[in-house]
Amino acid sequence: MTEPEFDTEGLFNDDYLYFYRELTDARSEAEAALIWDLLGLEPGVELLDLACGHGRLTNRLAARGCRMTGLDYTQLFLDKARDDAEAQGVQADYVRGDMRKLPWENRFDVVICWFTSFGYFSDDDNRRVLSEARSALRPGGKFALELNNITNLLRRYQDTVVRQVGEDMTVDQHRLDPVNFRSGVERTIIRDGRTRRIRYSVRFFTVPELREWLHQAGFRDVEVYGDDGAPLTAAHDRMIITARRPPE
Structure with a gap:
C-alpha cells in the first residue's frame, strides 16, 4: 500500500480556522465538560491534548484546573492557542511536534485525541501514534480517542459535502476506498474570490479493530x-474509546 495522500499544510491553516470557527463556542464547552466527566478528571491532573489544534479544548480544560500540554504540527494553530490562553488567563504548555514521535515518557495522567485527529497516516504510523500515547502516559494512565462512529457514518456517507460561511464555501468530494477503509477527499476552497484545491484522506475504524x-x-x-x-x-454520530495503560 502506498503512503496515504495528506496535504497537512493545505488543510490545516487559516482557511480551516475560518470555516470551522463554530468549534470554539458552545460545542467546545460541551465537549470539555464531557471529557471532564467521562474521564473523571480533577484539578491538578496532568493531561496531553494530542493534535490539539488551536487549543479549543486545551484551554477549556486548563480553566477547569488541569495541568495542560497541547501538541500540534501546525504553528499557526499553536500561536492562536497561546494567544487565546493568554486572553482567557489560563496556563497551558503548547509544543510543536509529530504525534508519531512524542518527546515524553511516563509523564501524563491522561492523553486525549479529539475530533477525528487519529487516522491520517498509514496503518503502521497510526499504530505508532497509539504506542507513543501509551509511552507518554504514566502507568495506570488513561487514553481517550474521539472519532466518527463508522456504523452510523456509512449510512449517511455523502459524495459531496458543502460548508458555507457567508459568500465563502468549501466543497468536499468524497470517495470511499473499501479495500483500505479510507475516505479520500478532494476539497475545493472558495474564499474572498479565490479558489484552491487540496487532497487528504482519513482512515475509518470499527470498534473491534x-x-x-x-x-x-x-x-x-x-x-x-x-x-x-x-x-x-448505532444511533450515535461519533464515538469515544477509552483505554488504560496497565499499572506496573
Whole structure:
C-alpha cells in the first residue's frame, strides 16, 4: 500500500480556522465538560491534548484546573492557542511536534485525541501514534480517542459535502476506498474570490479493530461510548474509546 495522500499544510491553516470557527463556542464547552466527566478528571491532573489544534479544548480544560500540554504540527494553530490562553488567563504548555514521535515518557495522567485527529497516516504510523500515547502516559494512565462512529457514518456517507460561511464555501468530494477503509477527499476552497484545491484522506475504524490495535499497543480496559457519554449505539454520530495503560 502506498503512503496515504495528506496535504497537512493545505488543510490545516487559516482557511480551516475560518470555516470551522463554530468549534470554539458552545460545542467546545460541551465537549470539555464531557471529557471532564467521562474521564473523571480533577484539578491538578496532568493531561496531553494530542493534535490539539488551536487549543479549543486545551484551554477549556486548563480553566477547569488541569495541568495542560497541547501538541500540534501546525504553528499557526499553536500561536492562536497561546494567544487565546493568554486572553482567557489560563496556563497551558503548547509544543510543536509529530504525534508519531512524542518527546515524553511516563509523564501524563491522561492523553486525549479529539475530533477525528487519529487516522491520517498509514496503518503502521497510526499504530505508532497509539504506542507513543501509551509511552507518554504514566502507568495506570488513561487514553481517550474521539472519532466518527463508522456504523452510523456509512449510512449517511455523502459524495459531496458543502460548508458555507457567508459568500465563502468549501466543497468536499468524497470517495470511499473499501479495500483500505479510507475516505479520500478532494476539497475545493472558495474564499474572498479565490479558489484552491487540496487532497487528504482519513482512515475509518470499527470498534473491534481499534480494540485489537489498542491491546497490541499495550493498553487494557478498553471501553466505548457515544458522543453523549452513554454506551455506544448505532444511533450515535461519533464515538469515544477509552483505554488504560496497565499499572506496573
